[in-house]
Amino acid sequence: MPNTSPDTCVAFYSRSGHSKRLATKLAEKLKAEQVEITAPAYEGRIFGYMRAGYDSLRQNCVLGPQFFSTLTTYRHVILVGPVWTSYPAVPLRALLRAGTNLPQAVSLFLTSGAHSPPEKAYEVGASDLGRPFVATATLPNSAEGTGVEGHTIAAFLSELEAPDAKAV
Numbered sequence: 001m002p003n004t005s006p007d008t009c010v011a012f013y014s015r016s017g018h019s020k021r022l023a024t025k026l027a028e029k030l031k032a033e034q035v036e037i038t039a040p041a042y043e044g045r046i047f048g049y050m051r052a053g054y055d056s057l058r059q060n061c062v063l064g065p066q067f068f069s070t071l072t073t074y075r076h077v078i079l080v081g082p083v084w085t086s087y088p089a090v091p092l093r094a095l096l097r098a099g100t101n102l103p104q105a106v107s108l109f110l111t112s113g114a115h116s117p118p119e120k121a122y123e124v125g126a127s128d129l130g131r132p133f134v135a136t137a138t139l140p141n142s143a144e145g146t147g148v149e150g151h152t153i154a155a156f157l158s159e160l161e162a163p164d165a166k167a168v
Helices: 016-032 046-058 092-099 118-129 147-161
Strands: 009-010 034-036 076-084 105-112 135-141
Touching: 009 016, 016 034, 016 076, 016 105, 016 147, 034 147, 076 092, 092 118, 105 118, 105 147, 118 135, 135 147
Parallel strands: 009 034, 009 076, 076 105, 105 135
Antiparallel strands: none
């Protein structure tokens, strides 16, 4: 029987639902597995939000135990999550810093309240990973369901299909 498991995984962290929605769209378009990164410390409206901001500013990037198998079984992992205080969300940064759970090909797609430009988040994420991302993109939360969303997703998927992206 041939191996029918996808070689791409969309791993996401979502506190408010924006990133989960985007991750689901990407996974459908790529016919990829979808894996949720959990962070109970950031649940809850007010205190979860405050703790998320505090940990992000202090760069306290610790991720609690996760209940998914290793991500190294995939050829490509696409991380999806929000920008917090100009950085990728703490759960994403913790996973990037762990490194051992990720394949060589890693991409980053961020959601944002549009308070911070994404370039710093891309740079910090690549530094945490120790290498550049295959592809990057950001979708402002205000662009959900608009033509901008469709264009941004299409551009990201095109970047994934670039010849040098396939070589990774």
